[in-house]
Amino acid sequence: MTQHPTIGVLYSRVRVEEKWIFAALEGRGIDFDRLDDRETFFDFANPEPWLKYDAILERSISYARGLYSVRVLNAWGIPTVNTANVAEACGNKLTTASALSQAGVSQPRTMAAYTAESALEAIESMGYPVVLKPMVGSWGRLLAKINDRDAAEAVLEHKAVLGSYEHSIFYIQEFIEKPGRDIRVLVVGDEPITAIYRKSPHWITNTARGGEGEICPLTPELSEICHRAARAVGGGLLAVDIIEHPQSGFQVNEINHTMEFHTAAPTTGIDIPNLIVDYLLAVAKREIQVL
């Protein structure tokens, strides 16, 4: 182990978050390689070029590229933030729901089905409205709020006919009347560090869809569910999205493993890029074991 760990940052495009992370690394005098996933390849007969890294921060904008990259790197013993197991647990909603279910963490009522017919039966048993979500996806894309049977039949048929096979694995969630907001909690390790409300008059409150940030108190109850949610998926650098259910209270809606924080950082005033660098360096120095 060298005194100055060798760090790589795998990315697809330089969003504001990557700029801030690069600046935090540079500000602390840490040499790092910028690894553009469009130029990256892995030779299973020759992992040598990668073995110099003490840790790699995965910031790919593509779930598939990020997941497969860290899967290979972890197999070669290279610690990544986050690991492949964490990325897999977070990036696929069905896997996340399974992990939360196993850990007994409260989440919206969720069903999965494989045919339009069985999905319709599931929806009818849940009751309208429901939300259909793609298993993999982000930024509120391809979410469908289904208010009645006519809409259900139409959307299910469209997904089955027009989508890839993954769109025929129907992920069905109860529609929750939110108070015009959801909550994003940033977690480092498995400890919540800060939270924001994401407010929007639209039922999709994602800031990528125009939701606005406002500081949210990190209460013991909120911290506890986020702590348990983070542990359920393996911990790391995570953004836990929480819905306030009018009857059931806090529920974990999703967990993001390559979190964006362009709203949370200025809203909370927390130096998130440097917290990320702190965690990355601790992993690189083996002060935190991720593999």
Next chain:
Amino acid sequence: MSQLSCPECLAEIELDAGTEANEIIVCPDCGVELEVISLDPPVAEMAPMEAEDWGE
């Protein structure tokens, strides 16, 4: 100040100080997303189209 040309509408775009390679900028004239692929010399090309698995 670095300046580059929009490949879509040929507008001359001033790059902000601190612009990074691979950063996405928006052409102020035609509104397309551009990726800064080089800073020296300043060059941009059309940014990749958003894919289904993109996100966080």
